[in-house]
Amino acid sequence: MKFQFSCILFLFFLSACKNDFMGESKTPQVDAFGEANHVVIVCDPELWEGPLGDSITWYFGSAYPILPQPEPIFDLRPMSYSDLLGAKPRRELRNYIFIADLSRVDSTSLRLLHSLVGEERLKKHLEESRVSNLINRDVWARGQQLLYIIGKDPDDLYSRIRTSFPALSKQIREFDRTQIKATAYAAGLNKGLAAQLANRYQIDLDIPADWLVATENERGTWLRKETEKSSSNIVMGKVPYLNASQLSTEGLKRIRDTFSRTFVRTDSPGDYMEINDQDLPLFIYQKNIDGNYGVEARGVWETKIEFMGGPFQTYLIQTPAKDSLLYIDLFVYAPELDKRNLIQQLEEIIQTVHFK
DSSP: OHHHHHHHHHHHHHHHIIIIISSSSSOOOSBOBOOTTEEEEEOOHHHHTSHHHHHHHHHHTSBOTTOSSOOBSSEEEEEOHHHHHHOGGGGSBSEEEEEEETTTOOHHHHHHHHHHHOHHHHHHHHHHOSSOOOEEESSSSBSOEEEEEEESSHHHHHHHHHHHHHHHHHHHHHHHHHHHHHHHTTTOBOHHHHHHHHHHHSEEOOOBTTOEEEEEOSSEEEEEEEOSSOEEEEEEEEEEOOOGGGGSHHHHHHHHHHHHHHHOOOSSTTOOEEEOTTTSOOEEEEEEETTEEEEEEEEEEEESSSSOEEEEEEEEEEOTTSSEEEEEEEEEEOTTSOOHHHHHHHHHHHTTOEEO
């Protein structure tokens, strides 16, 4: 009798799950909450605490490129299927990745996955794709996405974690861009400063209202946003385009050193900013911005005398006339804070560049 009563309660609970929060019978009434780059990993505890959890952390918790102190690409929060079903607020976060080995999944987990994905869709996906690309949106809250890495057996699951990481990490990053951009522009737009830059550099660039001009001279413009614990910076300028060597690693370093020594000073006489590519590597990628060819460099900077440093990203972009390069350098100084989110906010500002 007790067993029958438990079964009835279990079935009633699953039915309630399907009708109340699976998103199949009504539109979510609340907005998802949680910070950008935060990912809930829904996984059975015995899997998370073993080698599989290590593999997930190895990929999704690997170091963000490139910061002075290691910070993960994503902040991971493990959560069991039971914990997820146990309290409504746990189902109202922004990003979830469901992990399941279908050769050992229990009935609660399997029924939940079938409710979320659909039994036929799940079966077809496992048969036809080696990469996990299942996505649900706004299931329990608005502005929410659910991703899945599901394998037929342990070997299949490990393989899918490895092969799915690039696409899933990009998906999460793109999904979070709206929130990152909203944070960057929380104060609104500085239209006057944007007009100044448009007149000088022939570009449209959305500058947040809490930014100001730190220095401007014939070489370029230094923009800053200052808070009690951080300094976010953009240095801009133009250089004549001479040849392709300017877009090489050494060429970019020379150009950045010239601008840095022109603008960035400390209280110590003779001190200046320089790239530190001895302790950490300097990464350079080809970059297309607003349809124009360029390069992006990521690395860390430090000052020659004082103990100051932080991450930077430098862009050299060929202008539409092909006769000059637009130089844009982003750097952060925040010794007491993590810097991943700060540099991402600067990236969102640069994404608004449009050549006139």
